[in-house]
Amino acid sequence: MSAQIVCDTQDHVALIQLQRPEKKNALSTAMYAALADAFAAAQADTSVRVILIQGSATCFTAGNDLQDFLQQPPAGESAPVFRFLQAIATAQLPVVAAVAGPAVGIGTTMLLHCDLVYAAANARFQLPFVSLGLVPEAASSVLFPALIGYQRAAEYLLLGQPFDAHQAQHMGLVNAVIDAEGLLAHAMRVARQLAALPPGALRASKNLLKRAQHTLVQDALHSEGAEFRARLAMPEAHEALRAFMEKRPADFSRF
Numbered sequence: 001m002s003a004q005i006v007c008d009t010q011d012h013v014a015l016i017q018l019q020r021p022e023k024k025n026a027l028s029t030a031m032y033a034a035l036a037d038a039f040a041a042a043q044a045d046t047s048v049r050v051i052l053i054q055g056s057a058t059c060f061t062a063g064n065d066l067q068d069f070l071q072q073p074p075a076g077e078s079a080p081v082f083r084f085l086q087a088i089a090t091a092q093l094p095v096v097a098a099v100a101g102p103a104v105g106i107g108t109t110m111l112l113h114c115d116l117v118y119a120a121a122n123a124r125f126q127l128p129f130v131s132l133g134l135v136p137e138a139a140s141s142v143l144f145p146a147l148i149g150y151q152r153a154a155e156y157l158l159l160g161q162p163f164d165a166h167q168a169q170h171m172g173l174v175n176a177v178i179d180a181e182g183l184l185a186h187a188m189r190v191a192r193q194l195a196a197l198p199p200g201a202l203r204a205s206k207n208l209l210k211r212a213q214h215t216l217v218q219d220a221l222h223s224e225g226a227e228f229r230a231r232l233a234m235p236e237a238h239e240a241l242r243a244f245m246e247k248r249p250a251d252f253s254r255f
C-alpha cells in the first residue's frame with residue numbers, strides 16, 4: 001500500500017485516507033493503484049460493511065497529479081486511474097466521503113459515485129477539464145447533467161466554474177455541510193450508523209439504487225476514457241499542463 005493512501009478498518013468501516021499534503025493530495029498513478037487495491041481489499045473482507053474516503057481537514061484532493069499526466073499518462077482501460085474509477089463506480093459496499101478544502105477534477109467527480117457525501121464549509125469544488133485541454137471523466141458527462149440539469153452542468157464542466165460547499169449541497173452532490181473541525185468525526189459517525197444496519201439488505205438496496213444507471217455509467221466511462229487518453233497526447237493539453245508546472249498562464253492562441 002502506498003504511504004500516501006492510508007487504510008484502517010475499525011467497527012466494520014474501512015477508512016481510506018489520502019495523505020500527500022505537500023501536493024494537496026494530488027493523485028499519482030501509484031496512489032490510484034493503492035486506492036483500487038484498497039477498494040478490492042475492503043470488498044473481499046467480510047468484516048467490512050462500509051467504505052469511508054477522506055482527505056484531511058483542509059484538503060480533499062487537487063485531482064490527478066498533473067506532472068503524471070505529462071510523464072506517465074494512463075495507457076489503456078487497465079491503467080490504475082481507470083481501475084480506481086471502476087472500483088468506486090461498481091462498489092457493492094456503501095461509500096461515504098468527507099470533503100474539506102479543494103476537491104478538484106476527480107476530487108469532485110468521484111463523489112458522483114459515493115452514497116453519502118459530507119463537506120466542510122471550506123470545501124471548494126472545480127472541474128477544470130476543458131481548461132486543461134481534457135474532457136470530463138468518471139462518467140461525470142452523464143451523471144452531472146442528470147443531477148443538476150444540462151445548462152447548469154455546462155457551466156461547471158465546460159467553463160470550469162468553481163462552486164462551494166453550500167452550492168454543492170443545493171445541487172444534491174453533498175448531503176450536508178459540516179464545520180471543518182467536526183467533519184471527519186461526523187462522516188465516521190454516519191459510516192458506523194450504516195455499518196450497524198443489516199448488511200445484506202444494505203448492499204442489496206445500494207445495488208437497486210445504482211441499477212438503472214449501470215449501463216449508462218459503463219458506456220460513459222468507456223467513451224470518456226478513450227477521449228481523455230487521446231486528448232492527453234495533444235498539444236493543447238501539453239501547453240496547459242506545462243503552464244501549470246511552470247506556474248504561468250496557459251496560451252492557447254496558436255491552436
Ligand code: COA
Pocket residue numbers: 022023024026027061062063064065066067102104105106128129132
Ligand atoms: N498535480 C500536481 N501537483 C499539484 C497539483 C496537481 N493536481 N495540485 C497542486 N500541486 C502542487 C503544486 O504544484 C505545489 O507544488 P510545489 O509546492 O512543489 O510548487 C503544491 O502542490 C501546492 O499547491 P499550490 O497550488 O501552491 O496550493 P494552493 O493552496 O495555492 O492551491 C489548488 C491549491 C488545488 C487550488 C491548486 O494547487 C490547483 O489548482 N491545483 C491544480 C488542480 C487541477 O487542475 N487538478 C487537475 C484536475 S483534472
